[in-house]
Amino acid sequence: GVATITPDGLLELTNGTFRLRGHAFHPTPFHFGKAPNGTAVQAQSFAVSYVFAIYCVQAQTCGHGMASIVAASSNFSDTMPTQYLGLINDHNNGDPANRFFAVELDTNWNDEFKDIDNNHVGIDINNLVSVNSSSAGYYDDRDEGNFQNLTLASYKMMQVWVEYDGGRKQISVSLAPVDMVKPTKPLLSTTYNLSTVLPDMVYVGFSASTGSFDSRQYVLGWSFGINRPAPAIDITKLPKLPRQGPKPRSKVLEIVLPIVSAAFVLAVGTTIILLVRRRLRYAELREDWETEFGPHRFSYKDLFHATKGFKNKNLLGIGGFGKVYKGVLPKSKVEIAVKRISHDSKQGMKEFVAEVASIGRLQHRNIVQLHGYCRRKAELLLVYEYMSNGSLDKYLYDQEKKPTLTWAQRYKIIKDIASALLYLHQEWEKVVLHRDIKPSNVLLDDGLNGRLGDFGLIDHWHQGILTDAVDTKLRGAYNVDEACLALKLGLLCSHPLINLRPNMRQVLQYLNGDMPPPDLNLAHMSFNILSLMQNEVSIDDLRAASMV
Numbered sequence: 056g057v058a059t060i061t062p063d064g065l066l067e068l069t070n071g072t073f074r075l076r077g078h079a080f081h082p083t084p085f086h087f088g089k090a091p092n093g094t095a096v097q098a099q100s101f102a103v104s105y106v107f108a109i110y111c112v113q114a115q116t117c118g119h120g121m122a123s124i125v126a127a128s129s130n131f132s133d134t135m136p137t138q139y140l141g142l143i144n145d146h147n148n149g150d151p152a153n154r155f156f157a158v159e160l161d162t163n164w165n166d167e168f169k170d171i172d173n174n175h176v177g178i179d180i181n182n183l184v185s186v187n188s189s190s191a192g193y194y195d196d197r198d199e200g201n202f203q204n205l206t207l208a209s210y211k212m213m214q215v216w217v218e219y220d221g222g223r224k225q226i227s228v229s230l231a232p233v234d235m236v237k238p239t240k241p242l243l244s245t246t247y248n249l250s251t252v253l254p255d256m257v258y259v260g261f262s263a264s265t266g267s268f269d270s271r272q273y274v275l276g277w278s279f280g281i282n283r284p285a286p287a288i289d290i291t292k293l294p295k296l297p298r299q300g301p302k303p304r305s306k307v308l309e310i311v312l313p314i315v316s317a318a319f320v321l322a323v324g325t326t327i328i329l330l331v332r333r334r335l336r337y338a339e340l341r342e343d344w345e346t347e348f349g350p351h352r353f354s355y356k357d358l359f360h361a362t363k364g365f366k367n368k369n370l371l372g373i374g375g376f377g378k379v380y381k382g383v384l385p386k387s388k389v390e391i392a393v394k395r396i397s398h399d400s401k402q403g404m405k406e407f408v409a410e411v412a413s414i415g416r417l418q419h420r421n422i423v424q425l426h427g428y429c430r431r432k433a434e435l436l437l438v439y440e441y442m443s444n445g446s447l448d449k450y451l452y453d454q455e456k457k458p459t460l461t462w463a464q465r466y467k468i469i470k471d472i473a474s475a476l477l478y479l480h481q482e483w484e485k486v487v488l489h490r491d492i493k494p495s496n497v498l499l500d501d502g503l504n505g506r507l508g509d510f511g512l513i514d515h516w517h518q519g520i521l522t523d524a525v526d527t528k529l530r531g532a533y534n535v536d537e538a539c540l541a542l543k544l545g546l547l548c549s550h551p552l553i554n555l556r557p558n559m560r561q562v563l564q565y566l567n568g569d570m571p572p573p574d575l576n577l578a579h580m581s582f583n584i585l586s587l588m589q590n591e592v593s594i595d596d597l598r599a600a601s602m603v
């Protein structure tokens with residue numbers, strides 16, 4: 056049948072599939088009725104002992120059981136499973152030709168065979184109606200011989216002793232949990248002359264059958280003796296029973312699972328904290344009205360990364376409103392200068408941003424392009440085109456770091472700024488007043504072209520003086536006419552009488568020599584100089600104002 060011996064050495068009589076039989080026999084028969092030399096011997100004795108375990112999905116509806124057999128033949132092929140236990144078929148019960156003596160461990164109640172219950176041990180001789188039977192259990196020597204119930208299909212290891220005393224024709228059967236010795240009082244005993252049933256040669260083995268429920272019968276160890284007790288079974292050497300039913304929670308899982316879940320919770324928590332911190336770190340202010348300025352808006356995250364977190368290493372300079380940092384936009388790799396301005400009120404912010412956006416549309420080769428802005432709770436960030444040669448003030452006053460600009464370079468820068476102003480005053484769609492022309496707002500690109508930066512943030516007012524104001528570092532190496540013109544124009548542009556100030560187109564024409572220099576008489580000049588002196592303006596301020 057389906058009986059197999061597992062690699063561990065376990066005899067598995069049935070495998071869980073419904074309505075199957077399994078048989079296992081010692082391969083060679085034993086002499087029972089006669090001595091080995093052939094002389095007739097009356098009534099030999101024998102003893103069988105074995106350890107078994109029966110697994111059922113449900114102990115109450117278990118099918119069907121197993122039996123240990125001593126029989127005339129090992130051929131039980133003409134038998135049936137289920138209640139027939141693989142010992143008989145449906146028409147040969149009780150037939151003397153069956154020639155078997157069996158001890159059944161019956162886990163199913165069957166009326167046909169007058170079973171006493173669904174958990175009993177019975178002595179069967181050619182017939183499944185037991186000669187004698189008893190509910191499973193044992194008389195406990197440790198408890199004054201009181202009867203203890205056992206559940207055959209509990210999947211607990213139990214030991215069975217089947218003994219036949221040939222002299223007294225006495226059959227006795229005992230059952231006990233595997234860790235106990237054979238009880239003094241057997242569970243069952245009966246008087247029966249097995250010589251009338253069994254021939255000279257007998258086969259010793261097991262039979263089991265399943266019905267409509269998943270059940271498995273195992274024999275873990277077995278011993279047999281003729282004319283002596285069955286040798287003791289060393290229970291420490293028994294094979295392991297396979298795990299059955301739903302997977303039990305292992306010790307490893309009991310330890311690992313909490314640790315893993317704790318780690319998981321910790322990881323999720325940390326991630327949430329990091330995400331929240333990240334949100335706060337990169338948090339911006341954004342309002343509905345800003346959508347119209349959309350393209351000019353930068354994310355704080357991008358600016359943060361562009362400037363390497365506003366590191367001091369990236370600091371380009373510090374102005375009146377805040378620090379300016381060099382940066383490289385992460386995606387486009389465009390170089391930028393980011394001005395960080397702290398502000399504490401939302402007042403005028405809308406107008407300011409509108410201004411920023413409109414300035415962003417200013418496009419002139421002499422104007423530092425404003426790329427856009429970003430707004431946070433207490434700061435505003437302005438993003439400009441990066442000017443690699445820095446601001447003009449560094450060349451004029453920070454002599455150690457920068458070379459002296461030649462007159463030609465200076466005059467070029469003056470003309471550059473004049474054309475930037477012409478564009479702002481007269482050429483663009485709106486009139487834009489810069490109102491803060493000074494060397495630190497004149498930036499120089501990599502071709503040393505003058506570029507006007509920084510709109511609308513400061514309200515200062517400077518003026519200049521004649522050639523005294525020309526930078527001594529030039530050591531006289533300059534075009535006196537041009538220098539005078541530049542200074543005169545500077546003064547004229549800041550004339551207290553507004554009507555006398557030239558417009559930027561005229562300024563540029565003067566600078567380019569397209570128009571004769573303005574006719575400034577000395578009275579005018581002294582007036583100006585005097586008024587300046589009265590205002591206690593220093594020569595440095597004058598120089599600054601005229602950028603030369």
Ligand SMILES: Nc1ncnc2c1ncn2[C@@H]1O[C@H](COP(=O)(O)OP(=O)(O)O)[C@@H](O)[C@H]1O
Binds near residue numbers: 372378392442443496
């Ligand atoms: N677009 C830019 N490219 C390179 N450097 C810049 C740029 N804008 C400003 N800087 C540097 O940062 C310094 C401070 O700028 P800013 O705040 O505009 O000065 P201020 O407040 O004096 O007008 C400038 O002097 C200049 O060195």
Ligand SMILES: *[C@@H]1O[C@H](CO)[C@@H](O)[C@H](O)[C@H]1NC(C)=O
Binds near residue numbers: 057070071072
């Ligand atoms: C049990 O054995 C039978 C016959 O060999 C086989 O068809 C069946 O698949 C087996 N069942 C299991 C659960 O291994």
Ligand SMILES: CC(=O)N[C@H]1CO[C@H](CO)[C@@H](O)[C@@H]1O
Binds near residue numbers: 500
């Ligand atoms: C005068 C001066 O510093 N010029 C520098 C302007 O920037 C370019 C490019 O960065 C340099 O090559 C010049 O030396």
